[in-house]
Amino acid sequence: MLKDHVKGNVPDKDVLKTMIREEEAKLSGSLMKIKEAKLPVMVICEGWGGAGKGSTLGKVINAIDPRFFKLKTYEGTPSDDEKRYPFLYRYILTIPEGGKFTFYDGYWMHEITDAVREGTLSPEEYAKRIESINRTERSLHDNGYLIVKFFFNISRKEQKKRLEELMEDKDTEWRVSKSDLKENSRYDKCLEIYDRYLTDTNRSIAPWYIIDAKESKTAEWQMLGFLNQSIDTALKNKALAVPILQNTFPLVQMPKLSDIPLEGKTLTDEEYKETLDKLKKELRDLHYRLYRKKIPVVIAYEGWDAAGKGGNIKRITGALDPRGYEVHPIASPEPHEKSRHFLWRFWNRIPRTGHIAIFDRTWYGRVMVERLEGFCSENDWQRAYNEINEFEKELSDWGAIIIKFWVQIDKDTQLARFTDRQNTPEKKWKITDEDWRNREKWDLYEDAVNEMIEKTSTEYAKWYILESVDKKYARIKALEIVIDQLKEALDGKRKNK
Incomplete structure (x- = not known):
């Protein structure tokens, strides 16, 4: 998906500002509809280190009444206590209530892709994790959840420039992790891993939206547009029945x-x-x-x-x-x-x-x-x-x-x-x-x-x-x-x- 991504046309700056304001107003205006429909919304932001996920997320959230949302950040590596529970455990605990948003600055992607990059996750375990994610996202969707997934994309050169700028300032150098630096030094390998992950978890019920994050205003406009579009579709589909799936698990015959x-x-x-x-x-x-x-x-x-x-x-x-x-x-x-x-x-x-x-x-x-x-x-x-x-x-x-x-x-x-x-x-x-x-x-x-x-x-x-x-x-x-x-x-x- 990343390799084949084609950048769309971007309006000029003045038009872009107007379009952002329109999308913000639309998002703000949809809050009561979301509350009345009891629609739970999960907004997942992933991407390259330094791509601006946090800052763009902050701007988008400004359009929403703070009573309607929570923000959750996940590190790629679970804590020692979290490792004593199933892989999905720490992620499932934070899903939103009906009628509210949870915005995620990182979710379960980097726990998997970091492990693949470091060679600590076997192909068999990777396949199991992907199956778990796809099943869970489908089950959440079938139970009325809207899942909107964004990947913030920048080039290797752009990422290196941003990381260096952050490290030059004592007030921002903490934002650059060893993982970010390793990601940039091994950009091509990470690109392969991320591309595969996005392809493996791209489903019609929870598709990935690739955000061109080189320009912050463009990223904000794209994120707002895709989010509003997804909310409109989810509200229209809310009353529709969901297909019943065939059982694929081996059953033991039991008496009545x-x-x-x-x-x-x-x-x-x-x-x-x-x-x-x-x-x-x-x-x-x-x-x-x-x-x-x-x-x-x-x-x-x-x-x-x-x-x-x-x-x-x-x-x-x-x-x-x-x-x-x-x-x-x-x-x-x-x-x-x-x-x-x-x-x-x-x-x-x-x-x-x-x-x-x-x-x-x-x-x-x-x-x-x-x-x-x-x-x-x-x-x-x-x-x-x-x-x-x-x-x-x-x-x-x-x-x-x-x-x-x-x-x-x-x-x-x-x-x-x-x-x-x-x-x-x-x-x-x-x-x-x-x-x-x-x-x-x-x-x-x-x-x-x-x-x-x-x-x-x-x-x-x-x-x-x-x-x-x-x-x-x-x-x-x-x-x-x-x-x-x-x-x-x-x-x-x-x-x-």
Whole structure:
């Protein structure tokens, strides 16, 4: 893209000033439309060191009410703490709410291109990163985000001149990094790397706009024009449905809930206590090894109301060092969560390497309660199966062990437990009117759960059914599954497929 870029015609200075003012007024005038449409806008500025990204960005931002935007700067190299999370983690955390802008002075490009330049990223890892970026940008777009990407382009000669001018002034020399100097000395190699990256990540839903940055006013005019054009298009497309993608991930065949036998899945109190003590000791020892080898674990719980998720989680955490895990009870999204991509609040809860995150309810609410209660559109929940598989694939490729439990009971067992909660003062807080309403929709929820399990039980993130008419049986089965999965990972037998 950079090599083939053809510079457009630029108006003379007086005309250019007028056109810039017109574009600024247009941008300012679109703010209320963006707010009313709840359109989240990501403006990503990349380019050569010294190309003027920051100064041009500053001028463009002046046309926007400061209550409508945030500015975020990313360094090419993540911190030691950030390295303990997936590649996408630190970038996803800063995506904007609906109706607002986030301007990025650098995003995920230079973390990749710097590593390629230094020879620390293999071709296989590069391909994975590109796939992750393209998937994520597509998912953001499909969930209503506008992504506008700019690359500020200057020649080698121009870059050298600007870097030297900055270094001559004590007040600006700090703006020139070793990476900038290295980039200029190896300009041709960097040009090859950048050109490839831009080509690999140039998609119709998030295209690259090349900015001729030799003249600052020209750069400002081009950026404003492309941004306004993109906003106009996004507002017009806001109401259009998004295509549902075919699943491309290997699935594990799973039985329907009605075909899972619950009779006979019981343990005596003596069997339970003896097995529980043994398994908890084994899990405790594995947890220490897990931390030492820095393997992250995600355990996700879904199931019927009153199925015993909480007690099941308690038996697992009872065997773990409390410094190495966190339980996340998931309720309805808060307003600031609801106004972002539905997976954003779960990215915020991903464990660092060596730690365990346990979710009491999960991202699967999108295809269950949100689907059945009308909290999202049909297009939203139909897309979510693939988006969830992609999310879990990111975690798996990062090295996480993903264990997903559905806690299964029958309608009679649920009714007995509901009645017990209703009639027992110390348990009454556990039962709500919503629980009774959901029970009336049992058949609809069962159909949704069957579809969910069928479409998201992948080889790298399989569903496990816990038969929980006898809670003791379900607790032991969960412990055994967790232990088996940790052993496979620690012994090097588990493969990310």
